[in-house]
Amino acid sequence: xxxxxxxxxxxxxxxxxxxxxxxxxxxxxxxxxxxxxxxxxxxxxxxxxxxxxxxxxxxxxxxxxxxxxxxxxxxxxxxxxxxxxxxxxxxxxxxxxxxxxxxxxxxxxxxxxxxxxxxxxxxxxxxxxxxxxxxxxxxxxxxxxxxxxxxxxxxxxxxxxxxxxxxxxxxxxxxxxxxxxxxxxxxxxxxxxxxxxxxxxxxxxxxxxxxxxxxxxxxxxxxxxxxxxxxxxxxxxxxxxxxxxxxxxxxxxxxxxxxxxxxxxxxxxxxxxxxxxxxxxxxxxxxxxxxxxxxxxxxxxxxxxxxxxxxxxxxxxxxxxxxxxxx
Ligand code: AHG
Ligand code: MN
Ligand code: MN
Numbered sequence: 001x002x003x004x005x006x007x008x009x010x011x012x013x014x015x016x017x018x019x020x021x022x023x024x025x026x027x028x029x030x031x032x033x034x035x036x037x038x039x040x041x042x043x044x045x046x047x048x049x050x051x052x053x054x055x056x057x058x059x060x061x062x063x064x065x066x067x068x069x070x071x072x073x074x075x076x077x078x079x080x081x082x083x084x085x086x087x088x089x090x091x092x093x094x095x096x097x098x099x100x101x102x103x104x105x106x107x108x109x110x111x112x113x114x115x116x117x118x119x120x121x122x123x124x125x126x127x128x129x130x131x132x133x134x135x136x137x138x139x140x141x142x143x144x145x146x147x148x149x150x151x152x153x154x155x156x157x158x159x160x161x162x163x164x165x166x167x168x169x170x171x172x173x174x175x176x177x178x179x180x181x182x183x184x185x186x187x188x189x190x191x192x193x194x195x196x197x198x199x200x201x202x203x204x205x206x207x208x209x210x211x212x213x214x215x216x217x218x219x220x221x222x223x224x225x226x227x228x229x230x231x232x233x234x235x236x237x238x239x240x241x242x243x244x245x246x247x248x249x250x251x252x253x254x255x256x257x258x259x260x261x262x263x264x265x266x267x268x269x270x271x272x273x274x275x276x277x278x279x280x281x282x283x284x285x286x287x288x289x290x291x292x293x294x295x296x297x298x299x300x301x302x303x304x305x306x307x308x309x310x311x312x313x314x315x316x317x318x319x320x321x322x323x324x325x326x327x
């Protein structure tokens with residue numbers, strides 16, 4: 001049996017990184033326990049305020065955010081944190097060498113219906129050790145990430161993590177309260193017949209995305225010549241987990257629903273960490289055309305269209321977009 005602690009010790013090239021991962025995953029144990037108690041812990045429902053992005057905060061969004069913030073502020077290796085629920089990045093320990101970004105609770109709309117939610121995290125190097133960190137320190141492309149992962153609070157709690165060139169998964173054992181290694185070297189098949197999209201936004205998509213979904217729905221009777229199946233968890237963390245387990249394509253594409261948003265998902269604490277996991281598992285992640293990990297961010301809360309998963313399918317979407325662009 002390999003626990004997370006064993007695994008981190010065996011990959012001890014960056015002890016600071018391991019320490020920060022331990023802090024984040026320890027908080028994950030607390031969030032997991034709170035979720036198991038559900039309504040009994042008075043954690044469900046609205047918090048009564050909005051985050052910087054104008055979204056209603058749930059009690060659990062706030063609670064998960066506060067738990068992570070509090071724990072990371074005490075970690076001497078953490079120079080600062082950025083979160084979906086904080087307007088600005090919060091400086092932590094100036095002598096730290098790492099910056100931590102997180103979506104404390106992904107899939108908030110699933111909380112009150114007892115469905116899967118998660119925590120997504122991304123760890124970047126801190127370049128100005130000794131000085132107080134600022135928002136601008138976080139604005140690094142996703143390919144600079146030193147580690148990324150998520151905790152999925154589903155029927156069981158699972159941790160997916162990448163600190164080397166591969167992706168590993170752990171399951172939280174409720175008896176010992178330890179993360180136990182369940183998958184080494186997760187790999188995503190290049191081909192798939194499963195896709196995830198919120199199709200109610202169809203009328204707001206661009207022509208190539210409409211064409212792509214039309215082709216999948218036509219299945220055997222269309223140009224693809226085979227049937228496809230839709231799966232949608234409504235929490236990115238759940239959809240990405242399914243893709244790491246059995247392949248598939250997940251997209252939250254560009255849409256014109258809100259003129260001020262380039263997509264729904266946030267680059268720095270949703271798209272980047274998930275893209276690193278997906279690429280390291282042999283998949284691909286783009287904004288439809290460009291590799292997500294190459295995007296130079298301009299704002300910690302910026303949004304980005306996301307197409308990720310099985311490589312041949314992500315490439316197919318890219319080709320459709322390129323063909324439309326040259327018309
Ligand atoms: P969050 O709960 O952190 O705001 O993120 C929810 C995101 C993502 O997880 C999911 O894929 C998407 O929103 C679902 O959105 P809609 O159901 O509104 O389309
Ligand atoms: Mn989210
Ligand atoms: Mn969230």
